[in-house]
Amino acid sequence: MAKVLEERVWEALRAVRFPGMSRDIVSFGFVKGVAVHDGVAKVAIEMTTRDPDAAEAVRAAALQAVGGVDGVTGAEIDLRVAAPPSREEAAQRAIARNPSLIPEVAAVVAVASGKGGVGKSTVAANLAVALARAGRRVGLLDVDIYGPSVPTMFGIAERPRVIDNRIQPYEKFGVRLMSLGFILDDDTPVIWRGPMVMRAIEQMLGDVDWGALDVLVLDLPPGTGDAQLTVTQKIPLAGAVIVTTPQDVALLDARKGLQMFRKVNVPVLGIVENMSTFVCPHCGTETHVFRHGGGARTARELGVALLGEIPLDPAIAEGGDAGRPITVEQPDGPHAAAFVRLAEAVTTALATTPTARPQIQIV
């Protein structure tokens, strides 16, 4: 009978969510043990948070959930709250732990920018599709907590399946896909909840059944702040691709992005100039909407490669909004060709950048 009751208590705890997250405290691994004696349930919960209110909310919700279990006459919650490790400690631990997290992924490539809205997600998605079309085994992981894009850009609405405790990535257009958006709720506040999100990212790597991949493309959140820095330290990157637009301000931000990666010893594979030129769909004339060529200049000045130039075209935006990236929608068009060239440049850069160490060896 106690066993049956314990099962019921576990089940009830699976309905208790961590505040602000759509996931429950059992799947986060916070519940360390459940024991029921003479109808009294004792639950041990351990969690890492800096937020005492969140801890208390979990305690109250767990108490209520367990108290409501049929056959349980009393409930005690033994809650231990540990302070999260400092950023340096967390980074060090992550680095020590990482190689085993995704042992079958040969190279992780981050798509980043100093500034928001320059087309990182668009580039990441189409780069992934273009790499897949070239026969590479490709994954795309969206770690943009500010506004995940992969679900929209690939037209995925449902939550991922879990088989044998492994989260199954979606497979669409030849790319294995996963997004923090599938885990974070739409109403999750747009703030950087460091440790929780870090844990989620760790799970996106360790608990997702990526299988063997040649390249895992990461769609990073915009900016060069702490959030990005932590991601770059958490995940063993083979290299970074910096997206910029031709305006001078965007280029300044690209420089900041470069500096950030250099600081953490991640090789920058090169720059992509997005919204580079406008090709008229009617007459084919190329117009330089913004001052064209800034990407090439910045690349020269900073001593990195210009990996590609992507034209500005509403069709590229429409493809993304409709869940069909332009590389899928118009695979033989000029825009897809630009992304195919980018994919080739990234592949070459990975092979030739001496420090683009896939830190993880395929065994």
Ligand SMILES: Nc1ncnc2c1ncn2[C@@H]1O[C@H](COP(=O)(O)OP(=O)(O)OP(=O)(O)O)[C@@H](O)[C@H]1O
């Ligand atoms: N080459 C392009 N031509 C036309 N529209 C584009 C192009 N690249 C991106 N866009 C559009 O610009 C907007 C911003 O692009 P995207 O979401 O890819 O940028 P982002 O850098 O990922 O943004 P964020 O910083 O918010 O994550 C989107 O509406 C996208 O469809």
Ligand SMILES: [Mg+2]
């Ligand atoms: Mg984005």
